[in-house]
Amino acid sequence: RHAGELHLQLRRRLFFSHRDLDWILDMYEAGRKFVLYTGRGPSGPVHIGHLVPWIFTKYLQDAFDAKLYFQMTDDEKFLVNPDFTLDKTRRLAYDNALDVIAVGFDAKKTKIIMDVEDADIIYKIAIRVAKKITFSTIRAVFGLNESSNIGIIFFPAVQAVPCFIESELTGENVPCLIPAAIDQDPYWRVTRDVAPKLGYLKPAQIHCKFLPGLGKGGKMSASLPETCIFTTDSPEDVDRKIWNAFTGGRPTVKEQKMHGGDPTICPIYYYDHYLFEDDDRKIKEIYMKCRSGDLLCGEHKTMLSEKIKKFLKEHQKRREKAKDLLDEFLFKNR
Ligand code: SF4
Incomplete structure (x- = not known):
């Protein structure tokens, strides 16, 4: 309320x-x-x-x-x-x-x-x-x-x-x-x-x-750098890490189209679900299309990579500006 x-x-x-x-x-x-x-x-x-x-x-x-x-x-x-x-x-x-x-x-x-x-x-x-x-x-x-x-x-x-x-x-x-x-x-x-x-x-x-890591199971952890997206990662880092991520997909495109994937074990799905896809209708659609085999993992990974890169570009700009703002935020300068 x-x-x-x-x-x-x-x-x-x-x-x-x-x-x-x-x-x-x-x-x-x-x-x-x-x-x-x-x-x-x-x-x-x-x-x-x-x-x-x-x-x-x-x-x-x-x-x-x-x-x-x-x-x-x-x-x-x-x-x-x-x-x-x-x-x-x-x-x-x-x-x-x-x-x-x-x-x-x-x-x-x-x-x-x-x-x-x-x-x-x-x-x-x-x-x-x-x-x-x-x-x-x-x-x-x-x-x-x-x-x-x-x-x-x-x-x-x-x-x-x-x-x-x-x-x-x-x-x-x-x-x-x-x-x-x-x-x-x-x-x-x-x-x-x-x-x-x-x-x-x-x-x-x-x-x-x-938030799960990009590997199979487990939370996102800096000790496994290839399974996490750091806030300072470059667009190339994001593309590589997302492309190499574990998914709930099938071993072949043919099988995926025939049987669908499993979003419930898929970090790519969870990043959209928890962070990058705010629209409830769209997230439901992603879930259904994965299940039905109408969405392929490569396609989904490309979509997610674009969202993360856009998010990081803005975050990194604000992070740069934060260097000038730091003093205002410190408790010792209250
Ligand atoms: S289509 Fe998307 S949600 Fe489904 S298994 Fe592949 S990457 Fe995960």
């Missing part, structure tokens, strides 16, 4: 579950604003799978005129990767921030927190959160053991901070909604347990699934 038309990622159930979203919306209806919080662990370049929750978060920001705290967990990536230096995670965080800005967030309502650089505010809140969480909870929730470094044991307290930062800064208890991938849920469950003990409201969540 408040957001107007349902976003494609909600209609197509990419965002598929929530905790307390109804409560957040009831509060909003009663005139109480909420803040949004999402983030990124800067471990490498950004791919289009990473953009999924950010695109949805921008939709929420526009629909609810909400402030966004975006956390770059450069500290966590430093702690979990034996080969990473702090300098490397800082550089990646700044590079990834360009993609965040390129999504189109409102500079006046968006603050990017760099965990290490913003340690002053982070630590003041994290230490109070940490005091309420036992090692046995963290060990059980995140599967840590005696060999885990003590930084990573403390880190869930750091990831909790943006849920409460607006309340700390304003002195009012401000509700927080977190749009993020489902794998982050354990952090929010721990945070929700702690919140009332510190006098804060429990953060609400809305969860998305992962």
Whole structure:
């Protein structure tokens, strides 16, 4: 009702579950604003799978005129990767921030927190959160053991901070909604347990699934570069990766025309479904034509490649402009 038309990622159930979203919306209806919080662990370049929750978060920001705290967990990536230096995670965080800005967030309502650089505010809140969480909870929730470094044991307290930062800064208890991938849920469950003990409201969540990779099964992952589309990929990269992608098609054109393909196992179909084909009538048509054998994989791959290249061309332009906007977005310059 408040957001107007349902976003494609909600209609197509990419965002598929929530905790307390109804409560957040009831509060909003009663005139109480909420803040949004999402983030990124800067471990490498950004791919289009990473953009999924950010695109949805921008939709929420526009629909609810909400402030966004975006956390770059450069500290966590430093702690979990034996080969990473702090300098490397800082550089990646700044590079990834360009993609965040390129999504189109409102500079006046968006603050990017760099965990290490913003340690002053982070630590003041994290230490109070940490005091309420036992090692046995963290060990059980995140599967840590005696060999885990003590930084990573403390880190869930750091990831909790943006849920409460607006309340700390304003002195009012401000509700927080977190749009993020489902794998982050354990952090929010721990945070929700702690919140009332510190006098804060429990953060609400809305969860998305992962975008599949271009290979057979599995999520899009930067560790398999040929199965993901990076935001900085060239048109040639896109053509090559899409052309080599796994599909739900048959081994030969003759068989495909005779028996049809299977869009339910096909990443080419899912990219259209979740990101690139907003028209419900057209996506249904793609599905039916695949099933009936009237659409061939080569044809579909060419169509999708064109859409992705168009999308990336615009994203890359905004990414370039983001270099001049970065200072406005940084929390430290608030
Ligand atoms: S026609 Fe399209 S949706 Fe069907 S299997 Fe081939 S690439 Fe996938």
